[in-house]
Amino acid sequence: MNAIARRKSLDPxxxxxxxxxxxxxxxxxxxxxxxxxxxxxxxRRQIVGLLFPSDFIYGSLGxxxxxxxxxxxxxxxxxxxxxxxxxxxxxxxxxxxSLEFKLLSRTLDELQxxxxxxxxxxxxxAEERVASFFLYVTQKMNNLGCQxxxxxxxxxxxxxxxxxxxxxxxxxxxxxxxxxxxxxxxxEGTKHVIYVDREELEKRAGF
Amino acid sequence: MNAIARRKSLDPxxxxxxxxxxxxxxxxxxxxxxxxxxxxxxxRRQIVGLLFPSDFIYGSLGxxxxxxxxxxxxxxxxxxxxxxxxxxxxxxxxxxxSLEFKLLSRTLDELQxxxxxxxxxxxxxAEERVASFFLYVTQKMNNLGCQxxxxxxxxxxxxxxxxxxxxxxxxxxxxxxxxxxxxxxxxEGTKHVIYVDREELEKRAGF
DNA sequence: CGCTTAGTTGAAGCGAATCAAAACTAGTGG
DNA sequence: CCACTAGTTTTGATTCGCTTCAACTAAGCG
Numbered sequence: 001m002n003a004i005a006r007r008k009s010l011d012p013x014x015x016x017x018x019x020x021x022x023x024x025x026x027x028x029x030x031x032x033x034x035x036x037x038x039x040x041x042x043x044r045r046q047i048v049g050l051l052f053p054s055d056f057i058y059g060s061l062g063x064x065x066x067x068x069x070x071x072x073x074x075x076x077x078x079x080x081x082x083x084x085x086x087x088x089x090x091x092x093x094x095x096x097x098s099l100e101f102k103l104l105s106r107t108l109d110e111l112q113x114x115x116x117x118x119x120x121x122x123x124x125x126a127e128e129r130v131a132s133f134f135l136y137v138t139q140k141m142n143n144l145g146c147q148x149x150x151x152x153x154x155x156x157x158x159x160x161x162x163x164x165x166x167x168x169x170x171x172x173x174x175x176x177x178x179x180x181x182x183x184x185x186x187x188e189g190t191k192h193v194i195y196v197d198r199e200e201l202e203k204r205a206g207f
Numbered sequence: 208m209n210a211i212a213r214r215k216s217l218d219p220x221x222x223x224x225x226x227x228x229x230x231x232x233x234x235x236x237x238x239x240x241x242x243x244x245x246x247x248x249x250x251r252r253q254i255v256g257l258l259f260p261s262d263f264i265y266g267s268l269g270x271x272x273x274x275x276x277x278x279x280x281x282x283x284x285x286x287x288x289x290x291x292x293x294x295x296x297x298x299x300x301x302x303x304x305s306l307e308f309k310l311l312s313r314t315l316d317e318l319q320x321x322x323x324x325x326x327x328x329x330x331x332x333a334e335e336r337v338a339s340f341f342l343y344v345t346q347k348m349n350n351l352g353c354q355x356x357x358x359x360x361x362x363x364x365x366x367x368x369x370x371x372x373x374x375x376x377x378x379x380x381x382x383x384x385x386x387x388x389x390x391x392x393x394x395e396g397t398k399h400v401i402y403v404d405r406e407e408l409e410k411r412a413g414f
Numbered sequence: 415c416g417c418t419t420a421g422t423t424g425a426a427g428c429g430a431a432t433c434a435a436a437a438c439t440a441g442t443g444g
Numbered sequence: 445c446c447a448c449t450a451g452t453t454t455t456g457a458t459t460c461g462c463t464t465c466a467a468c469t470a471a472g473c474g
């Protein structure tokens with residue numbers, strides 16, 4: 001597996017793939033966080049997913065003429081990727097069925113997350129969205145760093161959070177201020193989280 | 208494949224799976240349309256996906272202790288399913304790699320659609336949402352019935368459309384009225400579409 | 415036909431967006 | 445170490461698009 005892999009490093013903000021690019025290869029995030037972004041000419045943006053270490057980036061599978069990438073992939077923090085050329089990767093899938101099964105299982109998880117987010121974007125209030133976001137991030141952080149550590153940096157700035165949960169950055173800021181005032185989350189500076197009341201967040205996150 | 212399949216028929220409105228149900232088997236839609244629904248106690252609902260003939264229903268793959276279903280699956284019109292018991296189906300996947308590959312490919316398509324919908328729910332205006340919905344449905348209908356036929360029944364009523372695109376049914380109704388008035392779509396009754404100006408719809412659908 | 419459900423239309427209210435400005439952070443170089 | 449600048453975050457005032465509430469109309473069905 002390592003034999004066919006190529007490494008790539010990206011600085012914060014740099015794109016790995018641009019919307020519409022003829023695409024491409026598969027990859028694996030080994031360190032850092034990336035965002036999947038869809039943007040309009042008029043400035044509107046929607047983040048459709050975050051990639052954490054161990055997450056996959058899918059090329060266009062089995063398509064003879066790969067379509068343009070549906071969204072850009074950009075580094076949020078310093079990002080390390082492990083890239084697999086498309087054809088080589090598909091060979092690999094054929095040769096190692098357990099790898100393909102794993103990939104299918106992961107993809108179903110991603111689909112589940114996307115649908116969860118559809119509920120958030122379609123039906124939740126501003127407060128519920130922000131609370132849900134905090135729950136999602138703390139869960140991710142715990143899975144990675146393992147264990148109940150409520151002490152980590154938010155992977156996104158206010159503007160990116162807004163684009164992820166379908167609000168404006170002003171509304172996000174106001175809701176975070178409210179959570180701070182109510183003692184539901186604690187901050188050190190603007191990005192570093194030092195305290196989280198998970199139970200209260202769940203109450204405020206809605207369904 | 209047919210050897211392990213069981214058939215099931217559902218009337219409009221009937222559930223195949225309820226939210227939270229211990230789940231389950233895999234299935235294939237052979238006829239009709241189904242909706243995937245997530246609902247809150249306070250009445251809010253979000254449809255996170257539609258299933259047309261040939262679409263798959265996923266059970267909990269490879270999980271030793273299947274989690275509760277994240278959303279219910281309900282018949283929209285008369286629905287015919289082909290059901291495969293979970294363990295049998297997983298055997299099948301092991302024995303026929305090409306089936307698994309196909310399934311992976313389909314799942315990636317579903318993920319793409321879900322993310323497209325995240326953009327709609329997070330950033331589009333009411334008019335853009337309704338236009339996008341019409342484009343989506345006409346495309347689906349053409350794929351199924353094949354060829355440029357702009358003559359079909361909407362698979363959903365106003366309330367379900369609203370729950371699919373994250374609006375209220377009143378707003379949906381107003382936007383459809385506007386499209387009719389502007390000659391972008393034509394109706395016979397309230398559900399039967401007899402004319403669609405695809406180009407104009409695309410203009411109004413936003414990004 | 416009456417009856418029930420689904421869809422349309424109107425008026426008023428509200429939550430989040432927008433517009434605007436101040437406060438805070440972080441980097442840079444004197 | 446501090447002043448200076450550019451970018452981010454917070455806070456405030458106002459506006460606007462969609463929701464809500466309400467009444468009416470059309471369509472499907474025993």
